[in-house]
Amino acid sequence: MRGAVIHAPGDVRFEQLDDPKIQQPTDAIIRTVATCVCGSDLWPYRGLEPIGDPHPMGHEYVGVVEEVGSEVTAVKPGQFVVGSFATSDNTCANCRNGWQSSCLHREFMSTCQADHVRIPHAQGTLVATPEHPDDEYVPSLLAVSDVMGTGWYAALAAEVKPGSTAVVVGDGAVGLCGVIAAKELGAERIIAMSRHESRQKLATEFGATDVVTERGDEGVAAIKDLTGGIGADSVLECVGTAESMKQALHSARPGGNVGFVGVPHDVRIAGEELFFSHVGLRGGPAPVRRFLPDLIDRVLTGHINPGLVFDLTLPLDQVAEGYRAMDERRAIKTLLTP
């Protein structure tokens, strides 16, 4: 098979690799129908995370099952499946509690920018669609496997409720999907923080009622102005820097909630400040598996169209250009087709 391998910052290559094989009776092998580049892939690409030895990349995927291990009965060869970036047996205590991304057998997927992928714990990880979906749904189903599932979790962690005011910090694919989630969960006012025209436009299409272009203290002041001086009920932090976290915490009202889904880089939260803010805080890798049936249904019934976050589609062998376009912010998110 062939897939993406990162060698150094800025150096992603499309290479011949060993074909994946069933290693455990709980594995499945899928033929990838679509995969993509994630904002979090840019951390090592930009040299902001260590790379070590060259290794495959990618954790988002939809595909068709080619082979399953002897213990896999929930999906079968020929079915179109959606998974999560984190595998889960879906039977352990954490899975039963709804926290499949803390599954006791969790593995983070990392080889999905390829034409074939081995899925560990396939029984608990993969969800098959009722039938093979039309091509038009593929981007949105792919989004569900990570960015839409993550935006959904951000909105739940931020406790978005009907009639509430939500702020979305970050206008990447996850932030934009966070706007969709806030809308679906009934937020009356959705404030997208974005300074990029194309992303503002998409945020508005997804349901944002206001756009704030300022950042930092000025951004917080703008949010306060829009919320009667109090702050927002819910803030979705979809970046992961110290600045974005600060902005998120300061934008929430006393008793409000911040859901943070950007993997934190050098973020330290001062206990006393959090204490006096009265803000609730929850984050983490989204338990996407919990949401898959619901989100797949919302996609296939046309309720949501998160696939619009893909504004660049390339053949998989041009994966390097897919990274470059996102790094240079020429693209929000790159979809790759084998």
Added chain:
Amino acid sequence: MRGAVIHAPGDVRFEQLDDPKIQQPTDAIIRTVATCVCGSDLWPYRGLEPIGDPHPMGHEYVGVVEEVGSEVTAVKPGQFVVGSFATSDNTCANCRNGWQSSCLHREFMSTCQADHVRIPHAQGTLVATPEHPDDEYVPSLLAVSDVMGTGWYAALAAEVKPGSTAVVVGDGAVGLCGVIAAKELGAERIIAMSRHESRQKLATEFGATDVVTERGDEGVAAIKDLTGGIGADSVLECVGTAESMKQALHSARPGGNVGFVGVPHDVRIAGEELFFSHVGLRGGPAPVRRFLPDLIDRVLTGHINPGLVFDLTLPLDQVAEGYRAMDERRAIKTLLTP
């Protein structure tokens, strides 16, 4: 009037002070029926917080209204009242949201270890009991004004639910009241972390089903042992040190919640660790005013008896001994009667 004044670490004196007067039409003056020493009073007493100029102390009180300003209609002279350590107008946006301890007009009470006290924003701060309560209820009503209200908030912030498992970190008066709250909110298993026999006994009387004496990593390991290796659904952090916060965060299961009510001292939370823990975190000065009617009712109907946390009662003029006894851990909490 006479009241407590702190001059330096370890130096609290009972002194003659100016009588309080109505300063604003929203004020009330109460004659104190009981007041007490708070665990948080020990921070300056122990030299762990700056004292500055000598100043009065105390923020917990029940009493009888003597005089009200022209805008106060909710309580009247002669009524027995319970208040909160934080004043609130109970009309601003934060109050309407239930976060009265973030009232836009909040003042923290600080002169209550005295025979008379001026209560700002009395209209929104004080709640009168249906009638003058029997003496036996006074300690519990006093507890409601701070430690019981705070333990209640800790349990709510930790999202204690019927059938759940709760851990209480800290065996001071707030932690012990947290046990009461967890019990009232339906926790099936309540694990008190305590190494003091008298406090273990009271925790058990209040509803603790298990006691863990270990601290730090050993304490966390003990909690994991008691919770199938996963951790607790809810953890009430009732201390406020870096160690206790760490212990609390590590004791919660993925997707669990920590409610933290010990004022944090030198606590820094690593964003990445919180992220991967999936633990929700909320703290702050308890919005006691929100709970007053309910908690007063639970006291007067005999459902809860948080007054048992007072294991030393002294005349107000012996306030210095009251501090000493708590500092030396001879007493859990000192009640003072003018």
